[in-house]
Amino acid sequence: xxxxxxxxxxxxxxxxxxxxxxxxxxxxxxxxxxxxxxxxxxxxxxxxxxxxxxxxxxxxxxxxxxxxxxxxxxxxxxxxxxxxxxxxxxxxxxxxxxxxxxxxxxxxxxxxxxxxxxxxxxxxxxxxxxxxxxxxxxxxxxxxxxxxxxxxxxxxxxxxxxxxxxxxxxxxxxxxxxxxxxxxxxxxxxxxxxxxxxxxxxxxxxxxxxxxxxxxxxxxxxxxxxxxxxxxxxxxxxxxxxxxxxxxxxxxxxxxxxxxxxxxxxxxxxxxxxxxxxxxxxxxxxxxxxxxxxxxxxxxxxxxxxxxxxxxxxxxxxxxxxxxxxxxxxxxxxxxxxxxxxxxxxxxxxxxxxxxxx
Amino acid sequence: xxxxxxxxxxxxxxxxxxxxxxxxxxxxxxxxxxxxxxxxxxxxxxxxxxxxxxxxxxxxxxxxxxxxxxxxxxxxxxxxxxxxxxxxxxxxxxxxxxxxxxxxxxxxxxxxxxxxxxxxxxxxxxxxxxxxxxxxxxxxxxxxxxxxxxxxxxxxxxxxxxxxxxxxxxxxxxxxxxxxxxxxxxxxxxxxxxxxxxxxxxxxxxxxxxxxxxxxxxxxxxxxxxxxxxxxxxxxxxxxxxxxxxxxxxxxxxxxxxxxxxxxxxxxxxxxxxxxxxxxxxxxxxxxxxxxxxxxxxxxxxxxxxxxxxxxxxxxxxxxxxxxxxxxxxxxxxxxxxxxxxxxxxxxxxxxxxxxxx
Numbered sequence: 014x015x016x017x018x019x020x021x022x023x024x025x026x027x028x029x030x031x032x033x034x035x036x037x038x039x040x041x042x043x044x045x046x047x048x049x050x051x052x053x054x055x056x057x058x059x060x061x062x063x064x065x066x067x068x069x070x071x072x073x074x075x076x077x078x079x080x081x082x083x084x085x086x087x088x089x090x091x092x093x094x095x096x097x098x099x100x101x102x103x104x105x106x107x108x109x110x111x112x113x114x115x116x117x118x119x120x121x122x123x124x125x126x127x128x129x130x131x132x133x134x135x136x137x138x139x140x141x142x143x144x145x146x147x148x149x150x151x152x153x154x155x156x157x158x159x160x161x162x163x164x165x166x167x168x169x170x171x172x173x174x175x176x177x178x179x180x181x182x183x184x185x186x187x188x189x190x191x192x193x194x195x196x197x198x199x200x201x202x203x204x205x206x207x208x209x210x211x212x213x214x215x216x217x218x219x220x221x222x223x224x225x226x227x228x229x230x231x232x233x234x235x236x237x238x239x240x241x242x243x244x245x246x247x248x249x250x251x252x253x254x255x256x257x258x259x260x261x262x263x264x265x266x267x268x269x270x271x272x273x274x275x276x277x278x279x280x281x282x283x284x285x286x287x288x289x290x291x292x293x294x295x296x297x298x299x300x301x302x303x304x305x306x307x308x309x310x311x312x313x314x315x316x317x318x319x320x321x322x323x324x325x326x327x328x329x330x331x332x333x334x335x336x337x338x339x340x341x342x343x344x345x346x347x348x349x350x351x352x353x354x355x356x357x358x359x360x361x362x363x364x365x366x367x368x369x370x371x
Numbered sequence: 372x373x374x375x376x377x378x379x380x381x382x383x384x385x386x387x388x389x390x391x392x393x394x395x396x397x398x399x400x401x402x403x404x405x406x407x408x409x410x411x412x413x414x415x416x417x418x419x420x421x422x423x424x425x426x427x428x429x430x431x432x433x434x435x436x437x438x439x440x441x442x443x444x445x446x447x448x449x450x451x452x453x454x455x456x457x458x459x460x461x462x463x464x465x466x467x468x469x470x471x472x473x474x475x476x477x478x479x480x481x482x483x484x485x486x487x488x489x490x491x492x493x494x495x496x497x498x499x500x501x502x503x504x505x506x507x508x509x510x511x512x513x514x515x516x517x518x519x520x521x522x523x524x525x526x527x528x529x530x531x532x533x534x535x536x537x538x539x540x541x542x543x544x545x546x547x548x549x550x551x552x553x554x555x556x557x558x559x560x561x562x563x564x565x566x567x568x569x570x571x572x573x574x575x576x577x578x579x580x581x582x583x584x585x586x587x588x589x590x591x592x593x594x595x596x597x598x599x600x601x602x603x604x605x606x607x608x609x610x611x612x613x614x615x616x617x618x619x620x621x622x623x624x625x626x627x628x629x630x631x632x633x634x635x636x637x638x639x640x641x642x643x644x645x646x647x648x649x650x651x652x653x654x655x656x657x658x659x660x661x662x663x664x665x666x667x668x669x670x671x672x673x674x675x676x677x678x679x680x681x682x683x684x685x686x687x688x689x690x691x692x693x694x695x696x697x698x699x700x701x702x703x704x705x706x707x708x709x710x711x712x713x714x715x716x717x718x719x720x721x722x723x724x725x726x727x728x729x
Contacts, residue, residue: 154586156603162589163521163602228512231520232595232640241589244521245514276637279705279714282590347637356637 016369017306017337021329022293022313023049025083025321026147026188026217026265028118028285029073031056037350038270038289039076046293046313046335046368049081049323051265054110055118059087062096063105070105079331083107083321085147088124090131094138101142107321108145108186109135116151116165116239118269118285125153129176136176140183145321148173150187150195151240162241163227167194177202177214184320189267190216191240193250196262200254203261215320217265218255220295221286221358222248234276235356238269239284255312256305263317266292273347273354287348288358293335294342295358297366309337333370340367374727375664375695379687380651380671381407383441383679384505384546384575384623386476386643387431389414395708396628396647397434404651404671404693404726407439407681409623412468413476417445420454421463428463437689441465441679443505446482448489452496459500465679466503466544467493471511471527476627476643478507487534494534498541503679506531508545508553509598520599521585525552535560535572542678547625548574549598551608554620558612561619573678575623576613578653579644579716580606592634593714596627597642613670614663621675624650631705631712645706646716651693652700653716655724667695691728698725 024047029039042050052073054060060069066084073082086092086100088111100106111132112120124132139146150173151165152158160168173187190196199216206212225242242248254262269285276282288295293313300309314335318324326332344362348355382405387397400408410431412418418427424442431440444450444458446469458464469490470478482490497504508531509523510516518526531545548554557574564570583600600606612620627643634640646653651671658667672693676682684690702720706713
């Protein structure tokens with residue numbers, strides 16, 4: 014097979030930052046083969062009001078008119094059910110992202126996952142208006158409670174089940190699954206899903222977590238992100254899920270650009286793996302290596318967009334189709350966009366699939 | 372208690388490097404309160420011949436005449452039983468260090484721990500001549516075998532039991548224990564040890580592993596070393612062992628100086644935590660915090676030196692005694708020795724115990 018028509022691939026977890034970084038990295042969404050970008054709200058300060066999210070979206074649209082941007086609020090104490098209701102009715106946001114405090118970049122304003130009840134009034138509005146709850150599914154590391162970067166995700170899962178139990182119609186994404194336990198939880202919730210039925214709770218999986226295990230980020234900042242990559246059996250469970258053709262596993266890259274200087278310090282390295290400009294090439298290599306190239310379109314173009322109600326060309330900013338073409342692409346050692354140097358996933362590797370828009 | 376006479380503390384696992392780095396870091400052994408330094412052989416190329424080890428020792432002695440240096444060979448295929456016998460008889464070395472290939476700095480020439488039998492002729496000579504076998508107790512990470520940085524030590528332990536079974540009189544140190552499993556293994560081997568009897572197999576414990584868990588080095592290169600720090604229950608087991616007064620847990624800092632530039636890269640960070648210049652201050656703080664300050668002298672001055680047969684003042688290059696004095700010491704953000712910038716453990720912290728020689 015020398016080329017594959019992937020239609021309109023969508024990345025349902027993207028960090029486009031702010032200021033000069035936004036100008037630098039936003040065009041990479043299309044470069045990487047994505048027609049739709051679901052944009053994270055963890056700016057400083059976090060995105061929590063309608064005017065700001067509209068201005069942010071307009072800025073992104075101006076930079077990349079051919080990319081469709083879907084926007085989110087940051088779940089925090091400053092959000093009110095009224096603002097959420099209004100934002101939903103206006104179509105200003107498609108979802109709300111929940112970060113446990115301190116687990117990743119700019120999550121300082123995040124919340125305590127053992128105390129979701131305070132947000133139930135907001136969850137109710139979200140359920141009624143069809144907004145999606147995007148969960149960063151980790152408990153913050155707390156030594157006294159034995160929570161660490163390895164068990165942070167499994168120990169969060171009871172909170173996912175509790176929210177789903179209390180809001181059975183609320184659409185929830187467990188973002189960037191990294192463990193066999195998370196894959197099992199999503200499968201368990203969907204065990205009675207009928208063929209063709211759209212799931213209410215899905216798990217998103219990144220490109221880099223399909224490649225990495227703990228030894229790949231130990232001593233290697235370019236591969237360091239939260240949640241951290243876990244063990245071989247976890248990585249293999251992610252690969253099986255992403256290539257399974259199960260509609261409750263969707264693609265979200267969690268592609269997180271960081272300046273090289275933030276990755277090269279001796280005390281606090283920025284967490285995040287940047288895959289955006291080559292993300293389809295990474296995925297194609299991984300799916301092909303596993304003999305599942307025929308499952309790639311489901312994962313990147315169908316399941317996520319059906320879950321988010323974006324499986325309708327008329328909603329797209331541009332109808333160009335993305336083609337995966339068997340043509341080598343060389344990953345540089347590092348990137349330089351508008352003078353900003355960034356680390357890039359799998360530096361210096363040559364990949365065998367490229368992206369073309371037609 | 373305002374001061375404690377520690378006598379002659381000894382660090383039975385020290386990296387003093389080569390060239391300019393050696394000149395820079397060797398004086399820090401005494402600065403950190405250590406009278407004796409047991410010197411690792413992982414230079415490039417590794418130390419495997421008598422002339423080289425004698426020259427290396429002479430160089431160290433010239434730099435720090437008041438420090439007693441004990442020397443080691445690097446276990447590798449180039450070593451012969453004849454050379455080992457001669458080195459032992461000359462007193463040129465006190466032990467031989469075994470590194471599984473690729474587990475730490477300059478261990479590329481190391482060996483496969485599943486294949487120790489090839490070294491049995493050397494182990495026999497070591498047993499007969501009283502040399503110590505220093506084991507870096509990790510299996511190399513091999514995905515296909517499910518070995519990773521977390522289980523690398525527990526999966527190595529069967530090799531320790533096998534060598535001890537086949538050479539029951541060979542003195543062995545399981546270096547820098549990091550897991551509850553390793554502590555249990557050493558305790559199990561010594562379960563019938565009589566009071567006052569010198570153990571044949573001991574475990575050494577570093578200063579930094581008494582402080583660190585996985586979350587402390589995740590994203591924090593200054594705390595990144597091999598073996599990596601593990602989980603809270605492992606760290607707590609190390610603290611209990613070091614403060615237990617059990618003679619089969621001895622001190623070896625594995626203090627490993629690295630230039631800041633080697634700690635600040637985005638692809639391959641140097642593994643190693645540098646504690647040497649303040650190592651007694653770290654230990655005093657830890658022992659005091661655990662209400663075990665009275666156990667510190669056993670750990671740093673008695674058990675190790677009795678095991679190595681160094682509990683005899685006449686063997687020391689200098690009879691000065693080390694006093695721990697209740698006087699604050701400020702750890703800098705980084706060190707600069709002879710123009711070489713180094714990372715240092717617990718940068719910017721103030722510790723409450725200082726070292727004085729009298």
